[in-house]
Amino acid sequence: MSEIFPTKSRATWMSVGYSLAVAIFGGFAPHIATWLIGAAGSPLSPTCYPIIAAIASTLVLYRLRETAHTALRGPGRCRRADLSAAATSGRVAGMTAPLRLLGKASSINVRKVLWTCAELGIACDREDWGSGFRPLDTPAFQAISPHGLVPVIQLADGSFLRESNTICRYLAAGSALLPEGPLARARVEQWMDWQATELNSAWRLPFLALVRGDPAFAEPRALEAGIAAWNRQMALLDQQLATTGAYVAGASFTLADIVLGLSANRWRMTPMPHPALPALAAWEARLARRPGHRAHAANGIP
Ligand SMILES: N[C@@H](CCC(=O)N[C@@H](CS)C(=O)NCC(=O)O)C(=O)O
Numbered sequence: 001m002s003e004i005f006p007t008k009s010r011a012t013w014m015s016v017g018y019s020l021a022v023a024i025f026g027g028f029a030p031h032i033a034t035w036l037i038g039a040a041g042s043p044l045s046p047t048c049y050p051i052i053a054a055i056a057s058t059l060v061l062y063r064l065r066e067t068a069h070t071a072l073r074g075p076g077r078c079r080r081a082d083l084s085a086a087a088t089s090g091r092v093a094g095m096t097a098p099l100r101l102l103g104k105a106s107s108i109n110v111r112k113v114l115w116t117c118a119e120l121g122i123a124c125d126r127e128d129w130g131s132g133f134r135p136l137d138t139p140a141f142q143a144i145s146p147h148g149l150v151p152v153i154q155l156a157d158g159s160f161l162r163e164s165n166t167i168c169r170y171l172a173a174g175s176a177l178l179p180e181g182p183l184a185r186a187r188v189e190q191w192m193d194w195q196a197t198e199l200n201s202a203w204r205l206p207f208l209a210l211v212r213g214d215p216a217f218a219e220p221r222a223l224e225a226g227i228a229a230w231n232r233q234m235a236l237l238d239q240q241l242a243t244t245g246a247y248v249a250g251a252s253f254t255l256a257d258i259v260l261g262l263s264a265n266r267w268r269m270t271p272m273p274h275p276a277l278p279a280l281a282a283w284e285a286r287l288a289r290r291p292g293h294r295a296h297a298a299n300g301i302p
Helices: 007-026 029-040 045-062 080-089 108-120 139-144 164-172 182-210 220-244 255-269 278-287 291-296
Strands: 095-102 124-127 152-155 160-162
Touching (some): 164 182, 164 255, 255 278, 255 291
């Protein structure tokens, strides 16, 4: 019954519901029983009272959905209950439990998956693959993913899945991070796709020049134009956040906030002029309250 209520407040509402039911229906039980005996003239008539209560409870229980192996309702956190469920069965069909994730923890795309796992309470077994660790241009990794990039996850049937945003969508299916209705879901995905295309392209040059120190990208005029283009894209995000006043796709935290939260962290940490973007700054402060953001996004790595 506790699952009727949002995760954050279920203990409160269960206690209120239980106490009110005991006080009202239990407290008046002797009076109602006496009245029933008097009205019906039979000492058995008080049994109608629990029978009616049982019918009402059955009708409510009948309407409840099975929630096993789905994320708890309400704002996502790394939750113990989810973790144990995920560790034994996986939260979506085909998933290994714990999830086998290939990719170094410093990669911005691997961090999307790690933050998503933290939000959903998915136990994750990560292996270090990528530059500085096990190489991606070997036959061993090519057999896993010919694209030669991380992250990659392994599924229960032994096959692999790549593309960070796709992996996040797969893991979050059926949870509050990815709404089920086609339009609500599309509103999340349009921002995820924008992150993977326009925004990603905009940061490449300034990031490689200013963070990686790659001289191939350091030509001053090209760099200036690159910084302006990146800032213009971030201003679009700021505009959207000013409209929602909360999260990227609306009032609730979704996968769009995860993938763009990582982008925003990279933007902040790149040493270049940053225009004041107040709605974006307020959103970053909102994200900073989430353990997954602290562990995998704003963790000192651009
Ligand atoms: N579109 C891919 C891009 C993945 C990607 O660029 N991965 C980088 C790390 S962030 C990579 O594998 N680089 C090679 C390496 O680390 O050796 C995704 O979103 O998963």
